[in-house]
Amino acid sequence: MKIVIVDDDPLVRQSLKLLLEKESDIEVIGVAADGQEAIEQCEKALPEIVLMDIRMPNMDGIESTKQINQRWPEVRIMMLTTFKDEQNIRLALRAGAEGYLLKSTAVENMAQQVRALMAGGSVLDSEVLHEIMNPEQGNGDLTGLTDRENDIASAIAQGLSNKEIADSLYLSVGTVRNTLSVILDKLELRDRTQLAIYYWQRKNKS
Structure with missing residues (x-):
């Protein structure tokens, strides 16, 4: 599997690259620091899967996911983030992400989830699934909004x-x-x- 890792933290990018490349069937063909660089990586060498952070400078992961999905619908995108609120989950899935994992996921499980995504499944972290099924309403003025x-x-x-x-x-x-x-x-x-x-x-x- 050819993967691109997208995260604005260089330590996260490098750590994920080193850990995932220990898996015999995973090849990290590129890394990117923001959503725009992710698009450039897709143009340079089309990956099969993109591991995409959400909050990044210049272009966030949700906008990047939307553009990649429009241009290369065959590329499967897995959000990999610390955010598990209902809004980000909804936005990511609407943009075309087919997976949503938290960064707290163990690397062994992450590799398994990447394989599941590659096999055609939709992958949602158990905490993310719980948030979708039981969203918390915000404390703002309009009921039902975060x-x-x-x-x-x-x-x-x-x-x-x-x-x-x-x-x-x-x-x-x-x-x-x-x-x-x-x-x-x-x-x-x-x-x-x-x-x-x-x-x-x-x-x-x-």
Whole structure:
């Protein structure tokens, strides 16, 4: 199996490379420090599997996953991250990831999960599966949204653009755009205008 490892921490990249290459059937053909470099690695030498972190500079893992999935649908993407909140899981799966593992996963199990993904299965960490089945609601203003989703909904209601929201919350524009899609889907709304109206109606009732 030809794999590309994507993580903004050089120690994580190198450690994963050394550990996974001990497996006789795994070859790490490239590493990348952010989502844009991941796309470049796919252009350079098409991997079979990409192990993708979520939060990275320049381009995050979710936006990179979306672009790789659109350009090379045969490449299978496994998110490998410390984040197990419902929002990131939903965004990653919507972007086209077919696996979602936590970095706390033992390397032996990680190799097994990579093989399962390569064989055509969808791989979800047990903690991730529990989060999907029992999502925690955030403490924000709109019931059913996570804290970050509420922050973005509030900013949209204030009239901020995606770029302004991204800058204020230290997110990428792609993450803001994807999160907005999740918010609209959860609340069954059509666009950001409807969201703003819905937000202020709920706010005034509270």
